[in-house]
Amino acid sequence: MASVPASHVYVRHLSAVDPDVEEPVRRLPDPDPADPRQSAEQRWWPPVMLDPDWIRAGDFDVFHLQFGFDAWSPEDLTAVVAALRETGRPLVYTVHDLRNPHHRDRALHDRQLDVLVPAADAVVTLTPGAAAEIGRRWGRTAEVLPHPHVVPLGVMETVRRTRQESRDEFRVGLHVKSLRESMAPLRILPSLLSSVRSIPGGVLQVNGHRDVLEAGGARYDAALASYLAEEAPGGGIDVRVHDFMSDDELWRYLSTLDASVLPYRFGTHSGWAEACRDLGTTVIAPTCGYYAEQGPALSYVHEEDLFDAASLVEAVHQARLTPHLGRADVAERRAQRTQLAAAHARLYRSLL
Structure with a gap:
């Protein structure tokens, strides 16, 4: 599957960490922006996977957009959606930002969301409040899957x-x-x-x-x-x-x-x-x-x-x-990884 980007810590922590749990999802490495034939590892921006030509030629089953489209115009994103439609690949979009923290004016991000949220075959977000806002603004039902741990x-x-x-x-x-x-x-x-x-x-x-x-x-x-x-x-x-x-x-x-x-x-x-x-x-x-x-x-x-x-x-x-309010338990974070991996695998299978 093509996850944009694959090397971001959020995406890496959507895989199970328990060695006894089989990982059913294989995420393609990020292509190097300087040479799309190479893996970029931590260098993923600008994301090559958002190139419609890469989408048409890519070997993947599902396209999952997370981050990286800040500088893409709504027309560019419309072309991405069109390339996915042409090749019969489903689009999953995780809505991390309903308001881009890097943009003083919200207009561009709103227009980007107006392309992605209605076009997505499945919408995911991180909190119930964000899911409710997505429902109000676009009439879409977003699956709520919590943010995994960030620290190793x-x-x-x-x-x-x-x-x-x-x-x-x-x-x-x-x-x-x-x-x-x-x-x-x-x-x-x-x-x-x-x-x-x-x-x-x-x-x-x-x-x-x-x-x-x-x-x-x-x-x-x-x-x-x-x-x-x-x-x-x-x-x-x-x-x-x-x-x-x-x-x-x-x-x-x-x-x-x-x-x-x-x-x-x-x-x-x-x-x-x-x-x-x-x-x-x-x-x-x-x-x-x-x-x-x-x-x-x-x-x-x-x-x-x-x-x-x-x-x-x-x-x-x-x-x-109230010291250490909300301190995450290591065992719970480990179990959450397994749950998130299973939830994403179920979602991808439901679209194929």
């Missing part, structure tokens, strides 16, 4: 066994990365920092990439950088500026936090939230999208044009009282 199971086991707890410090993380369009850190930072400072031993750790927090960076945000510099002498804030983290660096970082605040003002689902749950870090999720439906989380009111500071303050204090 072995790392989860090690962190569970070795994670050091501190009674003297309560560390809350705000990770601004390279400032996606969906992020609004300056909107929430004053209330967030004030609430953390009010907790004995409270520390707010703010991580950001150099391109955002260092002058001359491609996405330099002078207002955000200035705010952090002005607040640093007041204590209670730990600013870390760095390049992109490797996976291992990211797991180590997340496992040092008691709670992680998602600073999103729009969006739908989050792999970051799943990684936090894998490592026992409490998630403080906004009310926009369906982040809080993915698993146990604390919630605060944050929408595109709305932010309630009191709800964030309450969530931070609640996080102090």
Whole structure:
């Protein structure tokens, strides 16, 4: 089967991990964008499988679209659907994003969804709320299959066994990365920092990439950088500026936090939230999208044009009282892999 993309961690974790469970689905490796005859392994963008000519020539039974079409026009996606129809291959579409977190304006993504959701032979999504929205907008019934773990199971086991707890410090993380369009850190930072400072031993750790927090960076945000510099002498804030983290660096970082605040003002689902749950870090999720439906989380009111500071303050204090809220169990995550593999295999067979 052609899964777009095959090497993304979400897709890789749709296969059973139990060696006694036979894997009925064989996913083709991602073709290298520089040479479609080669496997790309981790390099999959732009996805060659979205080329109608590749579809016509490809040897596969089912086409499952997950990610990677951000830059594709609705006309391009219509051509993809047409190529699948010509060759008699069913289209499965997992709706991860009902609002693209990288697009300030939602119009393009809405038009892309208007092509894909009605055309799909089967629609999947991750939460009941997203499924309900799909039903309202397109009259389609989406099968709800939860997000699998993100952190490797072995790392989860090690962190569970070795994670050091501190009674003297309560560390809350705000990770601004390279400032996606969906992020609004300056909107929430004053209330967030004030609430953390009010907790004995409270520390707010703010991580950001150099391109955002260092002058001359491609996405330099002078207002955000200035705010952090002005607040640093007041204590209670730990600013870390760095390049992109490797996976291992990211797991180590997340496992040092008691709670992680998602600073999103729009969006739908989050792999970051799943990684936090894998490592026992409490998630403080906004009310926009369906982040809080993915698993146990604390919630605060944050929408595109709305932010309630009191709800964030309450969530931070609640996080102090409920450590490791929603921490994923390794055995349950392992079993979930088996269940997800079986559910996808059943879905594919039903279309053939």
